[in-house]
Amino acid sequence: MHSTDKKLVLSSQQIQDRVQELGKEITEDYQDKELVVIGVLKGAFIFMADLVRAIPLPLATDFIQVSSYGSGSASSGEITLVASPAQPIANRDILLVEDIVDTGLTMRWLAKHFEEKGANSVRICSLINKSERREHSITIDYPGFTITSGFLVGYGLDYNEKYRNLPEIFHLVL
Numbered sequence: 001m002h003s004t005d006k007k008l009v010l011s012s013q014q015i016q017d018r019v020q021e022l023g024k025e026i027t028e029d030y031q032d033k034e035l036v037v038i039g040v041l042k043g044a045f046i047f048m049a050d051l052v053r054a055i056p057l058p059l060a061t062d063f064i065q066v067s068s069y070g071s072g073s074a075s076s077g078e079i080t081l082v083a084s085p086a087q088p089i090a091n092r093d094i095l096l097v098e099d100i101v102d103t104g105l106t107m108r109w110l111a112k113h114f115e116e117k118g119a120n121s122v123r124i125c126s127l128i129n130k131s132e133r134r135e136h137s138i139t140i141d142y143p144g145f146t147i148t149s150g151f152l153v154g155y156g157l158d159y160n161e162k163y164r165n166l167p168e169i170f171h172l173v174l
Helices: 012-029 045-053 105-116
Strands: 006-010 035-041 060-067 080-083 093-101 121-129 142-146 151-153 169-172
Touching (some): 012 045, 012 121, 012 142, 035 045, 035 105, 045 093, 060 105, 093 105, 105 121
Parallel strands (some): 035 060, 093 121, 121 142
Antiparallel strands (some): 006 169, 060 080, 151 169
C-alpha cells in the first residue's frame, strides 16, 4: 500500500487517549457488577485488548463471532452465529465491544441475543460510530469516535483481512 492510498483519520495517541477515557467511564458504571466483556470478532480484538487493560475491575472476557454477509460483499440482512462465548451469560452484565457500528443490524441482533440468554444488562462500546448509515435503532452506550464517511482500516478494521495491524485508523482510498 502506498502512502497515497490512505489518509490518516485517527492517530495512535488519539485512539489511546479515548480508550483510557472509555475505560474510566466503564469502570465507574460497573462497580460491584458481574462484568463480562465480549468482543465481536474479528475487528474488535485489538480495541478490546486495550480497553480491558483500561478497566481496573475484576471482569471476564470472551468473544462472539457472527456473519451478516454470507459470500457477498453487502449485508444479507440475516445474522448467522459463527462462534458463541464460552462464559455463562445469565445474571451477568454484558459489555459488547465492537470495532465499528454502521447499519446497526449486528449490534441490535447481539443485544437481543444476550437479553434472551438472561443477561442482567447489555451495553455496547464501539470504537467507531458511523450513524449516517444506520438502518436499525441501536444505542451505543460508550462511543469512541463518530466518523461520518470513508472506508476505514487499521486498529482492527480491515479490508480483505489486511491492515488490521496498523496502529492508526485511515481512510482507505479504493
